[in-house]
Amino acid sequence: MAPPGNHHRYPELKSPLRRQVHAPSPVRKFGFSAFTRQNRNAVGQVSGNALLNGNCNSLERNTLDLRLQCRMDREVIDVDDDEEEVDYVEVISDDDEVENVVAMEEESEKEVSLDGFSVENGSLMVVDDDDDPQADKKSLNRPVTDVCSFEAYRKALKSAENRTSKLKARGFGDFLRERGRGLLRSLRSFFIPEQEPVEDGRSEPFEPLSKEELTAVKDAFSANVHNILVSHENSNIDITVEKLRCLKPGQWLNDEVINLYLVLLKEREAREPKKFIKCHFFNTFFFTKLVNSGTGYNYNAVxxxxxxxxxxxxxxxxxxxxxxxxxxxxWTLAVINIKERKFQYLDSYKGREPRILDALARYFADEVKDKNQVDVDVSQWRQEFVQDLPEQSNGFDCGMFMLKYMDFYSRGLDLCFTEEHMAYFRVRTAKEILQLRAE
Structure with a gap:
């Protein structure tokens, strides 16, 4: 720093960079190979004279006056005239020069020496090659911190280093991309509230049974036929060994097993209302009461x-x-699909019974009128005999098909099972009845 009172002797220092800036090439650690041999000799002469005269201020001033000559065979980067300081300069290098950059950067990180100068840890040092370098470093090992032109030049080279292929090889681009993704995730979590993860329920109907569960079902099938295995208090349904055996392969399902399973499906929905759609399950005696073979349609009966x-x-x-x-x-299944405004009929033999859907359309209109005092025009509702559904090829699995139609529909799932799953479904249904819990 100049002595107090003498600052008027020095003109204001400005950056040597003008409107057209030519990036130095080839680039070394700090790009000082761009100096010509003439400049290096001049630097050595200036440093030698300064050492002899002991005038460090003169050394700093003369150092500023040195022109940084760069090669002119590179692309030109325009800098606005009104900018007083250049923050960075982008270096556009050839492929062979990029390879030289990587090779040069593998040299020592601590010191890069020039003729008459030394750069240590990003600071410019003065050294006289004619004398003992160690002695000179001891006496003049002071960084030049107030050189504006050198600081601008150092920033330009630093920006160039950040664009080398070595940084790319270190995954700098991946780091930026990951940082950008993290920023987007943080912004998304700020503007969009986090939602609970939605579980895929397609695998739940096919969960494998444990050895203990299989053993429990096997023991129940082989017990005394008159033993009561479970009793459901709310529905007053008792399941004996004899009744449960209808779930063994090749057997027809009975009313007690079907009705208890439908009660368990309704309890499952009440237990997890967000996971299952809101349904009502009539028992196996409802339709025979509604449509009596002798008297016909009778709403008052139900x-x-x-x-x-x-x-x-x-x-x-x-x-x-x-x-x-x-x-x-x-066994077949009829569905009053209120959400989609249609009446559906599902038969594992793909049969059609329009009279059943007609009776249910009349019942729903009467029910809503009686309970809610609302007139519903069901004449505009569609009747659908579902054809794209799993079919049976034997004479005993119709009851299991009917139960699984209800199970999957109440889950909000498509009917994504086949007849090959019926043996598994029989054992699983027996297990759920023994536990009095549908899953």
Whole structure:
């Protein structure tokens, strides 16, 4: 720093960089190979004279006056005239020069020497090669910190180093991309509230059974036929060994097993209402009461089955209403699909029974009128005989197909099973009945 009172002797220092800046090449650690031999000799002469005269201020001033000559065979980078300081300069190098940069940077990180100068840890030092370098470093090992031109030049070279292929090889681009992704995630979490992860329920209907569960079902099938295995208090249904055996392969399902399983499906929905759609499951005696073979359609026979006191909800508030249909020796399923405004019929033999859907359309209109005092025009609702559904090829699995139609629909799933799954479904249904819990 100049002595106080003498600062008027020195003109204001400005950056030697003008509107057209030519990046130095080839680039070494700090790019000082761009100096010509003439400049290096001049630097040595200046440093030698300064050492002889002992005038460090003169050394600093003369150092500033040295022109940094660069090669002119590189692309030109324009800098606005009104900018007083250059923050960075981008170096556009050839491929062979990029390789030289990587090779040069593998040299010592501590010191890069020039003729008459030394750069240590990013600071410019003065050294006289004619004398003992160690003695000179001891006497003049002071960084030149107030040289504006050198600081601008150092920033330019630093920016060039950040664009070398060595940084790319170190994964600098991946680091920036990952940092950008992290910023986007943080912004997204700020503007969009986090939601609970949605579990994929497609695998749940096919969860494998444990050895203990398989053993429990096997023991239940082989017990005394008159033993009561489970009793459901709310529905007053008792399941004996004899009744549970209808779930063994090749057997027809009975009313008690079907009705208890439908009760368990409704309890499952009440237990996890966000996971399952809102449904109502009529038992196997409902349709035979509604449509008597002798008297025909009779709403009054089932009017009290759906009171608010008994159910705690109105049927019009449900998404789907399931009605099991027993036709002589065959089980089918009818659905009042309120959400999609249609009546559906599912038969594992792909049969069609329009009279069943007609009776249910009449029932739903009467039910809503009686319980909610609302007139529903069901004449505009569609009747659908579902054809794209799993089929049976034997004479004993119709009951299991009907139960699984209800199970999958109440989950909000497509009917993504086949007849090959029926053996597994029989054992799983027996396990759920023994535990009095549908899963």
């Amino acid at each position: 009017r009290r089955w759906t009171s608010m006191k008994k159910l705690g909800y109105h049927l019009i508030d449900c998404d789907k209403i399931f009605i099991p249909i027993h036709m002589n020796i065959h």
